Amino acid sequence: MVKIEVLGTGCMKCKRLMKNVEKAVSELGIEAEVIKVEELDAILDKGVMLTPALMVDDELKVSGRVADVKEIKEILGA
Amino acid sequence: MKDNTDNKEGVKGKIKKPCCAAEALRQVRRIDICSVPTGLYMLDSIFGEVSSSDLRNEQEIKRELLKKVKIYNYVPKAAEEKYADAIFNEFLKEMNKKW
Numbered sequence: 001m002v003k004i005e006v007l008g009t010g011c012m013k014c015k016r017l018m019k020n021v022e023k024a025v026s027e028l029g030i031e032a033e034v035i036k037v038e039e040l041d042a043i044l045d046k047g048v049m050l051t052p053a054l055m056v057d058d059e060l061k062v063s064g065r066v067a068d069v070k071e072i073k074e075i076l077g078a
Numbered sequence: 079m080k081d082n083t084d085n086k087e088g089v090k091g092k093i094k095k096p097c098c099a100a101e102a103l104r105q106v107r108r109i110d111i112c113s114v115p116t117g118l119y120m121l122d123s124i125f126g127e128v129s130s131s132d133l134r135n136e137q138e139i140k141r142e143l144l145k146k147v148k149i150y151n152y153v154p155k156a157a158e159e160k161y162a163d164a165i166f167n168e169f170l171k172e173m174n175k176k177w
Contacts, residue, residue, distance in 0.1 A: 061148075
């Protein structure tokens with residue numbers, strides 16, 4: 001199972017990234033655990049300085065921007 | 079060292095300072111990719127990280143640069159190779175300046 005973490009304190013961009021992740025996962029039909037990380041300390045502990053951010057299996061894939069569904073599908077499909 | 083960041087001039091000709099640490103990190107650097115000026119976030123920081131790694135092989139460096147650039151910037155899949163070449167050339171220029 002893929003572990004996907006969406007890091008962000010809850011602003012509009014973070015919510016958009018979360019929605020895109022959910023859509024990408026459902027379109028790919030993969031089994032994934034999607035976790036929302038909203039606590040600032042937890043975000044900084046992961047070494048992320050720019051939110052929203054996306055981590056897949058503990059690897060930082062996107063930071064400081066909202067990746068669209070197509071890009072997330074590419075990341076998850078790789 | 080020459081400042082290549084894309085700072086805009088503020089009121090009365092003063093350089094506009096970043097409003098916070100995140101904004102400072104986010105500063106854009108412009109490079110030509112296939113003769114198209116393209117703004118890339120976090121390039122200076124990425125160059126620093128890659129130069130301090132022990133990668134020596136050209137292909138490995140290109141792969142690592144592209145992987146890190148893709149975290150902060152959208153890179154169209156069809157143009158990945160062109161991005162990698164352009165970023166690598168910029169990286170070499172930067173390294174030559176330092177040495």
